[in-house]
Amino acid sequence: MSVPTVSKVLNGRSDVASVTRERVVEALNSLGYAHRAPAAAATRGGVIDLLIGGIGTLWSVEILRGAEEAAARAGRSLVVTNAVGPGFAMSRWLEALVQHRSLGAVVVTSRATQRDFARLDGLEVPVVQLDPGGGAGGGHARIGATDWAGGRDAARHLVELGHRRIGFIGGPSDLTISRDRHEGYAAALRHAGIELDPELVRHGEFMPASGTELAHALLSLEEPPTALFAASDLSAMGVYHAAQARGLTVPGDLSVVGFDDTFVCEHLSPPLTTVRQPLAEMAAQAVRELERTSGGGRPRIELATTLVVRGSTAPPPHASAGRAAPGRPAPGGSETAP
Amino acid sequence: MSVPTVSKVLNGRSDVASVTRERVVEALNSLGYAHRAPAAAATRGGVIDLLIGGIGTLWSVEILRGAEEAAARAGRSLVVTNAVGPGFAMSRWLEALVQHRSLGAVVVTSRATQRDFARLDGLEVPVVQLDPGGGAGGGHARIGATDWAGGRDAARHLVELGHRRIGFIGGPSDLTISRDRHEGYAAALRHAGIELDPELVRHGEFMPASGTELAHALLSLEEPPTALFAASDLSAMGVYHAAQARGLTVPGDLSVVGFDDTFVCEHLSPPLTTVRQPLAEMAAQAVRELERTSGGGRPRIELATTLVVRGSTAPPPHASAGRAAPGRPAPGGSETAP
Numbered sequence: 001m002s003v004p005t006v007s008k009v010l011n012g013r014s015d016v017a018s019v020t021r022e023r024v025v026e027a028l029n030s031l032g033y034a035h036r037a038p039a040a041a042a043t044r045g046g047v048i049d050l051l052i053g054g055i056g057t058l059w060s061v062e063i064l065r066g067a068e069e070a071a072a073r074a075g076r077s078l079v080v081t082n083a084v085g086p087g088f089a090m091s092r093w094l095e096a097l098v099q100h101r102s103l104g105a106v107v108v109t110s111r112a113t114q115r116d117f118a119r120l121d122g123l124e125v126p127v128v129q130l131d132p133g134g135g136a137g138g139g140h141a142r143i144g145a146t147d148w149a150g151g152r153d154a155a156r157h158l159v160e161l162g163h164r165r166i167g168f169i170g171g172p173s174d175l176t177i178s179r180d181r182h183e184g185y186a187a188a189l190r191h192a193g194i195e196l197d198p199e200l201v202r203h204g205e206f207m208p209a210s211g212t213e214l215a216h217a218l219l220s221l222e223e224p225p226t227a228l229f230a231a232s233d234l235s236a237m238g239v240y241h242a243a244q245a246r247g248l249t250v251p252g253d254l255s256v257v258g259f260d261d262t263f264v265c266e267h268l269s270p271p272l273t274t275v276r277q278p279l280a281e282m283a284a285q286a287v288r289e290l291e292r293t294s295g296g297g298r299p300r301i302e303l304a305t306t307l308v309v310r311g312s313t314a315p316p317p318h319a320s321a322g323r324a325a326p327g328r329p330a331p332g333g334s335e336t337a338p
Numbered sequence: 339m340s341v342p343t344v345s346k347v348l349n350g351r352s353d354v355a356s357v358t359r360e361r362v363v364e365a366l367n368s369l370g371y372a373h374r375a376p377a378a379a380a381t382r383g384g385v386i387d388l389l390i391g392g393i394g395t396l397w398s399v400e401i402l403r404g405a406e407e408a409a410a411r412a413g414r415s416l417v418v419t420n421a422v423g424p425g426f427a428m429s430r431w432l433e434a435l436v437q438h439r440s441l442g443a444v445v446v447t448s449r450a451t452q453r454d455f456a457r458l459d460g461l462e463v464p465v466v467q468l469d470p471g472g473g474a475g476g477g478h479a480r481i482g483a484t485d486w487a488g489g490r491d492a493a494r495h496l497v498e499l500g501h502r503r504i505g506f507i508g509g510p511s512d513l514t515i516s517r518d519r520h521e522g523y524a525a526a527l528r529h530a531g532i533e534l535d536p537e538l539v540r541h542g543e544f545m546p547a548s549g550t551e552l553a554h555a556l557l558s559l560e561e562p563p564t565a566l567f568a569a570s571d572l573s574a575m576g577v578y579h580a581a582q583a584r585g586l587t588v589p590g591d592l593s594v595v596g597f598d599d600t601f602v603c604e605h606l607s608p609p610l611t612t613v614r615q616p617l618a619e620m621a622a623q624a625v626r627e628l629e630r631t632s633g634g635g636r637p638r639i640e641l642a643t644t645l646v647v648r649g650s651t652a653p654p655p656h657a658s659a660g661r662a663a664p665g666r667p668a669p670g671g672s673e674t675a676p
Contacts, residue, residue, distance in 0.1 A: 045437050047385070047417065056403040056601070056618075064402065065394040068418060072425030077417045077434045079385065080406055087410030096415045099383050100438060208605065237605045244607075263394070267546065267575045269582075269607035280394075 044075030046103045048290060049125075050283075051093065053109030055082045058233060058262035059132055059279055063108060066280030070287035076103065083109035090116055097125055104290035106130055106283065107140075110175065128286040131177055132279060142300040143286045145277035147177050150305035151184025151231070154257040154275050157307055158227040159192040162315045163255060166200065167218040167225035169211055169235050173203040181231040181259060200225055204235070211238020212245075219246060219254075226316035227255035233262045236272055236312075251314035261308055270311030277305050382413030384441045386628060387463075388621075389431065391447030393420045396571060396600035397470060397617055401446060404618030408625035414441065416625075421447035428454055435463055442628035444468055444621065445478075448513065466624040469515055470617060480638040481624045483615035485515050488643035489522025489569070492595040492613050495645055496565040497530040500653045501593060504538065505556040505563035507549055507573050511541040519569040519597060538563055542573070549576020550583075557584060557592075564654035565593035571600045574610055574650075589652035599646050608649030615643045 050067050054060050064080065071078040079100065081093055090111070097105065097120075104126035107117075117140065120127050131144030158166050168185050171178035186196055199221060204210035211230050218225055219242065230236035236258030240250060248254045250270055258265065261276030282303050289301075388405050392398050402418065409416040417438065419431055428449070435443065435458075442464035445455075455478065458465050469482030496504050506523050509516035524534055537559060542548035549568050556563055557580065568574035574596030578588060586592045588608055596603065599614030620641050627639075 045434070047415075047438050049415075055406055056399050058601075061394050061399050064418070065420070068393055068420050069423050069425060072420065072423050075430070077385075077387075077419070077438055079415045080402070080418045081415070082403070082406050082410065085407050085410050087407060092413070096383070100385050100415055240605070240607070263396075264602050264605070267578070267602070267606065269578075 046075075047077045047079055047100050048287065049079045049081065049097060049102045049105040051081050051083050051105060051107050051109055051112070053083045053111055055080070055085070058264060059260055060108075062262065062279035063130065063132065063283040066283030067106060067287050069280070070284035074287065074291055076287075083111040094119055094123065097123060104128070106286045106290065108132060108283075110172075126290050128289045130282060130286050132277070132282070141286075141289050143282050143289065144177070144300060144302050145282065146302045146305045147180035147277075148184040148187075150259060150275040150277065150307075151181035151229070152188045153184070153305070153307040154181075154229045154259065155185040155188035156192075157273070157309065157313060158229065158255060158257065159188060159194065161227075161255065161313060163225075163227040164194055164316075165197075165223060165225040165227070166194075167215075167228045168201045169214045169218070169228055169230040169239065170201070170203045171206040171231055171235075178203065178206075178231055185229055206232035207234050208238035208241065211235030212242045213238070215239040215242035216246075219243075219248070225254075227257070227313070229257045229259075231259045233258040233260040233265055233272065233274055236274065237264070237268065240268065250312050253317055255313040255316070257313060265308070265310065268312075273310045273313040274308055275305050276308050278303050385415045385417055385438050386625065387417045387419065387435060387440045387443040389419050389421050389443060389445050389447055389450070391421045391449055393418070393423070396602055397598050398446075400600065400617035401468065401470065401621040404621030405444060405625050407618070408622035412625065412629055414625075421449045432457055432461065435461060442466070444624045444628065446470060446621075448510075464628050466627045468620060468624050470615070470620070479624075479627050481620050481627065482515070482638060482640050483620060484640045484643045485518035485615075486522040486525075488597060488613040488615065488645075489519035489567070490526045491522070491643070491645040492519075492567045492597065493523040493526035494530075495611070495647065495651060496567065496593060496595065497526060497532065499565075499593065499651060501563075501565040502532055502654075503535075503561060503563040503565070504532075505553075505566045506539045507552045507556070507566055507568040507577065508539070508541045509544040509569055509573075516541065516544075516569055523567055544570035545572050546576035546579065549573030550580045551576075553577040553580035554584075557581075557586070563592075565595070565651070567595045567597075569597045571596040571598040571603055571610065571612055574612065575602070575606065578606065589650050591655055593651040593654070595651060603646070603648065606650075611648045611651040612646055613643050614646050616641050 048071055052060055052063060068078050079102070082088060102125055105120065106128050108130040117127065127140040129140050129142045131142060155166060166189065168182055170182050173179065182201065189196055200218065202214040202217060204214050211234065215228060215238065218228065228239050230239050236256055239256050243250050243254050250256050256272065258272045258274035260279070261274045265272040265274050285301065285303065386409055390398055390401060406416050420426060440463055443458065444466050446468040455465065465478040467478050467480045469480060493504060504527065506520055508520050511517065520539065527534055538556065540552040540555060542552050549572065553566060553576065556566065566577050568577050574594055577594050581588050581592050588594050594610065596610045596612035597615070598617065599612045603610040603612050623639065623641065
């Protein structure tokens with residue numbers, strides 16, 4: 001490869017064949033070439049990247065909003081790339097980072113592999129990972145939410161209302177965020193002396209259709225749950241559909257708790273009780289972290305979740321009376337301690 | 339200004355004072371300087387811009403998704419900027435376009451003035467305007483939806499169900515899209531021989547709170563409407579809140595039609611009847627238009643809207659019987675022609 005060709009690629013010139021450009025990027029990559037002027041991050045201007053697993057979902061909106069706002073405040077332009085879009089190729093994305101001289105990337109997708117992170121490191125592009133997208137992790141700075149505490153709070157709220165049969169509807173079981181929310185749920189149940197029933201735990205996708213399907217499965221059990229904790233607002237919306245299809249009212253017959261507190265929760269009928277994770281703030285924090293990180297060795301930062309109680313949770317229906325919560329008077333007036 | 343300084347600005351270098359950079363951009367602007375290599379648009383690579391009035395609203399999600407997908411297919415990186423974000427300044431955005439050598443901009447905001455469009459033309463950055471953001475227009479290519487036909491279809495649907503008192507809840511009255519939807523509504527009523535009552539027409543913001551407020555005003559009229567056409571899904575969601583607060587059921591007591599067909603419509607209770615405008619396709623079309631436009635003189639393209647009938651519309655309550663629609667049997671069995 002000639003020096004002028006490499007120079008053209010580094011300068012983002014377009015008069016280089018695509019194949020050649022890809023080879024140059026690969027070569028620079030393997031040499032650990034720093035394409036970025038060291039002082040660039042100290043001044044305003046320039047471009048940073050957001051790689052996100054999905055544009056159009058409710059949680060992605062919040063992340064986009066927070067990332068864009070923080071980038072604007074730092075004087076950066078924000079390039080947004082959908083990692084699950086039909087036109088996406090990881091190698092082309094890495095090439096584009098070099099082309100537009102990205103000052104850093106916030107990665108919110110489980111699509112990025114260890115090898116991809118190694119290539120990013122090779123390009124000396126600082127990286128911050130945002131947990132809500134899942135993903136393997138590459139030893140970079142990581143921003144997440146207190147998923148475990150959020151799951152615990154959701155289940156504890158239902159226990160305190162008197163529920164004993166509480167189902168869990170998770171996302172993909174290999175995602176840390178889904179596993180942590182499940183662990184929190186299990187801890188709250190154990191703490192209340194409720195035996196864990198593995199039949200009540202299901203994993204799927206964080207999407208409405210999956211929520212509907214898993215809710216139907218749980219509500220078809222011989223001893224169905226009186227409450228469901230769906231580990232995303234989108235799957236909680238799917239639970240509403242299943243309840244409606246079975247003629248169950250929420251929260252009279254079935255209590256539902258979601259996770260995320262996206263825009264739509266307060267507009268659902270009934271408004272959804274959910275665990276709020278501050279997605280926009282998390283994304284803003286990730287962008288700010290980019291501004292000071294050199295890309296590696298930072299600890300994981302967890303932003304606090306909070307339970308937002310709305311109209312989708314209530315005590316269990318009378319049919320399951322006699323199973324009152326600890327400290328709650330049983331129908332006969334005597335205190336029961338299960 | 340020295341040639342090296344101007345060169346630095348054109349090359350997107352960061353070692354130029356912000357004030358200086360702004361002056362250079364202004365000067366280049368006034369000279370009509372073309373910062374873009376003429377052949378750039380013919381090859382892959384490079385950056386295009388999306389300036390959008392709001393990130394986080396339901397309609398913006400669809401636009402982002404469509405624009406990102408079309409950009410990815412064309413091999414471009416998409417910079418996203420929120421024109422109503424707290425950190426936004428038009429002059430800084432224009433400066434950033436020069437800095438990252440934008441190949442073109444899709445503008446979806448009413449914030450851009452005629453002067454801003456003139457400055458974009460001065461920078462020879464091709465521009466395509468997307469109508470859903472409103473805006474004055476700068477004689478550039480424009481992509482919109484058939485707003486007039488959409489408004490007519492919404493009102494006609496309500497007329498066919500037997501409604502005669504049909505309220506209109508619009509967005510800002512200076513936005514063409516809102517005016518066109520209103521004109522379509524008015525045309526459908528006139529066509530059905532229904533006298534237009536100016537009291538039934540209100541303008542506000544395309545947001546839930548505005549929808550709630552205007553719905554309360556309309557439902558407090560001496561002769562309240564039996565149906566409301568809200569010219570955005572978000573304001574329709576606000577109408578639901580007003581109905582609930584007044585103890586009215588949708589659609590039993592009040593029919594509601596929205597506009598946009600955003601993701602949330604099918605998850606509302608009842609699912610919202612709405613006019614679908616293909617926002618993602620419109621945004622994709624805008625990006626494709628950028629690829630072939632030189633920035634001016636293109637006609638306006640309107641993509642078709644379609645009425646999506648769901649659960650929020652029904653015949654008016656019995657109280658208003660005797661006002662059956664043309665051709666619809668009146669309660670007595672005889673045909674009435676109003």
